[in-house]
Amino acid sequence: MTTFHSPHDLKVTWLYDLPFGKDGRWLRSGVGHYVLGGWTVSSIQRYQTGSPLAITAGSFASDALFNVGLRADIRLPKDQWITGSKPTDPDVTRGTPYLNPQAFAPPPTTSNLVPLRLGNSPRYLSHMRGFARFGEDLSLIKRTDLGFREGTNFELRIDAVNLLNRIGICNPDTNVNDLNSFGRVFSKCGGPRVIQFGARINF
Numbered sequence: 001m002t003t004f005h006s007p008h009d010l011k012v013t014w015l016y017d018l019p020f021g022k023d024g025r026w027l028r029s030g031v032g033h034y035v036l037g038g039w040t041v042s043s044i045q046r047y048q049t050g051s052p053l054a055i056t057a058g059s060f061a062s063d064a065l066f067n068v069g070l071r072a073d074i075r076l077p078k079d080q081w082i083t084g085s086k087p088t089d090p091d092v093t094r095g096t097p098y099l100n101p102q103a104f105a106p107p108p109t110t111s112n113l114v115p116l117r118l119g120n121s122p123r124y125l126s127h128m129r130g131f132a133r134f135g136e137d138l139s140l141i142k143r144t145d146l147g148f149r150e151g152t153n154f155e156l157r158i159d160a161v162n163l164l165n166r167i168g169i170c171n172p173d174t175n176v177n178d179l180n181s182f183g184r185v186f187s188k189c190g191g192p193r194v195i196q197f198g199a200r201i202n203f
Helices: 031-036
Strands: 009-017 039-048 125-129 133-145 153-161 194-202
Touching: none
Parallel strands: none
Antiparallel strands: 009 039, 039 133, 133 153, 153 194
C-alpha cells in the first residue's frame, strides 16, 4: 500500500466547439455569426477517493531502531477505528473528532522514551482513508479571425478553476503522540473558485 493508492480516480477531459459561425452548422452569417461563432468550451474534471492514512508515533529519534519514523500500535478492530463522521465545517481551534484515540497507541518505550520495538500497524491503512476530493475546471474561449493574415485571430477567454467552488476536508492528525489533537480534523483543503479573463492576438 502506498500513499498515492486510490481505488477510484476518475479524470475526464473534454472539448467542444459550439456549432455556430462560418465553420458551424447554424448562424453561418449575420450578427449571430459574430456573436456566437468561434466559441470553444473545454473542461478538466476529477473525482478521487481519499488516500490511505498512516498512523505514526512521532517525537522519537528519527534513527530509532534504524527505522525512519515509527508506526503506531493498533489496539482495536478496524470497525472501531473511526468514531466520528466527515465534518462539513471543522473546528479550527480544537479540531473535530474523527479517529478513535483508543484504537491506536505508540509502541512501548524505555524510561528514556526509547522505543523497544516497531509498531504493529502497516505503513498505510487500506481500510482507513482520508476524504474524497472532487474538482471541475472550465474554459470558455472565443477566437475571431482578423482576416489580414492566415491564422491570425483575436482570442477572448474565461477560465474558471474549481468552477463549483468545492471545498475539501483535510485529513485528520495521525500522530498518536499528539495527545490533544490526534484523530481530529482542523481545516478545509483546496482553494476557492477563481475566475480569470484574458485576451490576446494570435499570429
